[in-house]
Structures are given as C-alpha cells and as structure tokens.
Amino acid sequence: MRSRRVVGPLHRLRGLVVSNVFVLDGGRGDRWLIDTGHALERPMLLAGLRATGLFPRDLDGVLLTHRHSDHAGNAEYLRRVHGLRIFAHRADAAVLEGMAPPPPLVAQSGARLERMFAAIENRTRTRVPVDRALDDGDAVGSLEVFHAPGHTEGSVLYRHAGTSSLLSGDALLAAVPPLTLLQRMTLPHADYSVDYAQALASLRRLHAASPRYENLLAGHGRPILGGAQRAAERLLEAHATGSLTSQTLPAETGPSHRGARTP
Ligand SMILES: [Zn+2]
Numbered sequence: 491m492r493s494r495r496v497v498g499p500l501h502r503l504r505g506l507v508v509s510n511v512f513v514l515d516g517g518r519g520d521r522w523l524i525d526t527g528h529a530l531e532r533p534m535l536l537a538g539l540r541a542t543g544l545f546p547r548d549l550d551g552v553l554l555t556h557r558h559s560d561h562a563g564n565a566e567y568l569r570r571v572h573g574l575r576i577f578a579h580r581a582d583a584a585v586l587e588g589m590a591p592p593p594p595l596v597a598q599s600g601a602r603l604e605r606m607f608a609a610i611e612n613r614t615r616t617r618v619p620v621d622r623a624l625d626d627g628d629a630v631g632s633l634e635v636f637h638a639p640g641h642t643e644g645s646v647l648y649r650h651a652g653t654s655s656l657l658s659g660d661a662l663l664a665a666v667p668p669l670t671l672l673q674r675m676t677l678p679h680a681d682y683s684v685d686y687a688q689a690l691a692s693l694r695r696l697h698a699a700s701p702r703y704e705n706l707l708a709g710h711g712r713p714i715l716g717g718a719q720r721a722a723e724r725l726l727e728a729h730a731t732g733s734l735t736s737q738t739l740p741a742e743t744g745p746s747h748r749g750a751r752t753p
Pocket residue numbers: 556558641660682
C-alpha cells in the first residue's frame with residue numbers, strides 16, 4: 491500500500507472511510523498522529539500508518555481534534571497497547587476521562603440519518619486518559635493549537651505553519667456530512683455539534699485573528715490544497731448574509747480540491 495502524502499511532512503492515511511487520520515512526520519520529536527479514526531477501522535489505521543513507513547512506537551503522541559468516537563475511537567488502544575501519549579483540549583479531556591458527562595447530541599433537523607448517527611454517538615462512550623490537556627495557543631512540536639468550541643466543548647484546530655496547513659477535525663469540513671459523498675468545503679454540521687452557534691462564532695473568531703493557511707486537512711473529505719482560507723471566509727460571509735441555503739456553497743463558487751486525489 492502506498493502512503494498518501496498531502497503536503498510536505500503531512501500524510502493522510504489510506505483505507506479509512508469513516509473519518510480522516512493524518513500523520514505529521516516532521517522528524518525526531520515531531521511525529522504525530524492527528525486523530526485515530528473509528529474503532530471499527532483499527533486495521534486500516536495500522537496498515538495506513540505502516541504505509542507511511544512508521545510504526546506506532548515511532549510516534550511522539552496522538553493529537554485529538556475532538557472527543558467524538560469517529561476521531562478518538564482508537565486512542566485508548568494506541569495508549570494501552572503502544573504506549574502513546576494522548577493530547578486533547580482540556581474541555582474534551584474532561585469528557586474522555588469520564589469527569590464530565592457529554593452533552594447529548596440532538597439532531598434538530600429531524601432527518602432520519604442524522605437522528606441515527608446522533609443516537610449512535612450518544613450511546614458510544616469514548617474513554618481514554620489524556621496525558622496532556624491542551625489550551626488555546628499551545629504549541630505541540632511544529633503545530634499550533636487553536637481552541638474552537640462548539641462542535642464539541644474542546645474542539646481544536648492545529649496549524650502547521652511550515653506548509654500553511656490547517657487540520658480542522660469537524661470544526662470545518664471538506665465534505666458534506668453525514669455521508670460525505672459531496673466533496674466540498676462545509677461548515678460544521680448542526681446536528682452533530684453541541685452548540686452550533688458557538689461553532690460558527692469560533693470559526694469567525696479564528697478567521698478574524700487570521701492565522702494564515704492555504705491548505706485545509708479536515709476530519710472528513712479530501713484535503714483542499716490552495717486557497718482554503720479564502721474559501722472559508724467566503725463560506726462564512728455567505729452564511730452571515732443568509733445567501734447560504736445549505737452548509738456549503740454551490741459547486742460553481744465553492745472551493746476546489748485542487749491537487750487532491752480521489753481515494
Ligand atoms: Zn465530530
């Protein structure tokens with residue numbers, strides 16, 4: 491199996507369908523797994539990692555974008571079996587460690603598929619001890635941490651300045667959920683977010699602060715290479731002016747997945 495390099499030292503693991511897992515191979519002391527995928531995709535996670543030339547023991551730790559089961563699903567396994575340190579924002583760490591109850595997802599759209607996925611997540615208890623609780627503004631290796639609460643209380647985005655890339659988890663998507671067949675930059679999903687208004691406010695604050703980025707490596711959808719920040723700003727503006735009828739822009743005006751290969 492070939493590894494799939496996205497840009498510079500950032501790889502997207504092949505073979506995972508439910509959500510994206512990325513590897514930053516920045517050399518000794520700067521090798522990270524960003525998210526872990528769903529527990530059902532553990533074999534794909536391990537095979538995908540091997541394809542980058544790395545074993546779990548080579549990694550410096552696991553950086554979670556947030557606590558949901560399709561992102562943190564293998565964290566406990568990686569910690570217990572391979573001794574990897576787990577990093578997550580302290581607000582999500584409280585839930586992952588069982589200190590705080592997760593607020594239940596309420597699929598307000600009433601759509602059947604959304605209701606089903608929300609019910610599954612509500613019944614899943616993703617638990618893992620967190621070795622380092624992150625805060626906004628922290629640095630982990632060559633990554634900067636941005637706290638963007640709303641999708642979950644402790645959602646974070648990681649920026650890799652060296653390649654001008656933003657790893658966004660579910661705080662900003664590259665495909666339309668829940669089935670993600672439509673590959674396009676998309677706002678966080680209201681039905682899967684604990685506080686949708688806060689999720690949007692976090693995104694606006696992030697873009698007002700303007701940590702520059704060109705590439706978006708989201709938790710769902712193919713990476714968007716080039717022009718991602720401009721596209722996100724257009725998307726937020728369209729939402730603010732009410733010209734957005736769904737969570738994404740129409741195809742002809744939406745950002746492209748330039749340079750991204752199909753799975
Ligand atoms: Zn999520």
